């Protein structure tokens with residue numbers, strides 16, 4: 484019997500629960516969607532899709548909730564929402580709609596992906612969305628683990644670190660929309676939900692899969708309980724992922740998904756997909772609306788390497804002095820990988836927010852990037868690099884993308900993706916991800932260079 488899922492105990496037939504329904508096999512060697520994922524932003528969703536694809540799952544990322552059925556051979560479906568910073572009720576509504584679609588596709592386990600820096604406000608949206616999904620699935624213990632060691636995010640004694648800094652001293656305390664000023668995830672999550680929050684400390688995690696499984700079982704014995712799970716190394720994430728084999732819901736960064744493909748493969752539920760990536764020929768451009776430290780460094784390196792760059796000032800955007808048409812004209816007149824960026828230091832961003840209002844300036848910049856992406860593609864750009872989660876959500880929406888095929892990894896957490904049915908390749912980079920030369924490297928990788 485699957486002891487994790489409360490449905491399993493509440494249903495009349497022992498062992499039957501939503502997460503353990505039979506997968507549908509369409510033909511010999513072909514599998515159906517097993518893992519259903521809901522991402523709270525677009526770059527985060529492609530980060531998760533990258534991990535699952537690297538693990539050998541045939542993975543497709545959808546822009547919002549699809550209206551029709553998935554292709555029959557998709558094993559992991561990632562529904563990308565732009566729900567990280569929208570009002571709580573709307574984030575919950577959209578996430579439950581995504582869940583309903585994923586269930587209708589036959590998924591037997593679910594994953595709520597949020598940022599490895601736990602980006603959220605005291606109102607949410609991680610707690611309320613996680614709770615709504617968990618209650619819908621009748622979940623007991625729900626893992627909460629944003630750790631992603633490959634990018635320096637680790638969880639130790641319930642505290643989130645970025646490299647050797649507490650989250651609250653990592654630069655994330657200055658984030659324009661979700662400033663993270665408390666590194667203790669137990670406290671942060673408890674402010675967002677009334678459900679119990681517990682913790683599996685590193686001393687237990689280090690003992691391995693069975694010890695973690697015991698701790699999770701205890702935590703979920705009386706019903707829904709969020710369990711902050713420490714993880715410092717990829718090995719911890721593999722062990723926790725294996726211990727979560729029968730949990731209906733897992734939440735976290737992409738790291739906690741590392742062990743999931745092996746779980747499904749061991750049960751014969753997935754094949755061994757390898758991405759066939761050929762790249763897309765044609766012109767490239769880059770758009771950066773991220774104000775994160777890594778993106779600002781990457782902008783500087785790109786400029787210093789001689790690529791053309793255009794700085795979008797918040798005041799100019801608010802005054803309507805730059806338009807999608809004028810930016811497209813600028814890009815077409817350049818060579819190399821032209822980059823348009825609004826990335827600015829925290830003081831400049833704070834001052835712009837003070838002058839124009841936080842939401843107003845963010846919305847205006849995002850809308851301009853969305854319209855510019857559409858105009859660039861219309862003008863013949865076939866490789867587009869986008870930096871920032873909110874920005875990438877806007878870009879993908881502006882491009883009216885329905886679904887994305889996942890290609891090879893460019894840097895940890897960032898895959899090359901191809902818009903299904905179009906000659907258009909994208910790289911959707913989370914603000915703080917990527918090496919210093921990311922923009923040029925991503926453009927080359929989208930073109931098929933190794």
Ligand SMILES: Nc1ncnc2c1ncn2[C@@H]1O[C@H](COP(=O)(O)OP(=O)(O)OP(=O)(O)O)[C@@H](O)[C@H]1O
Nearest residue numbers: 772773774775825827845848871872873874913914
């Ligand atoms: N110069 C600026 N002044 C004020 N706001 C800005 C400026 N540049 C960008 N923004 C806004 O800041 C937000 C940045 O969020 P975004 O998610 O795109 O990047 P990020 O937070 O660095 O990346 P991630 O979410 O992937 O970590 C967007 O809403 C963007 O429109």
Ligand SMILES: O=C(O)[C@@H](O)C(=O)CO
Nearest residue numbers: 527530598599736872913
């Ligand atoms: O987990 C991360 O850090 C990223 O995938 C992300 O979600 C940033 O927006």
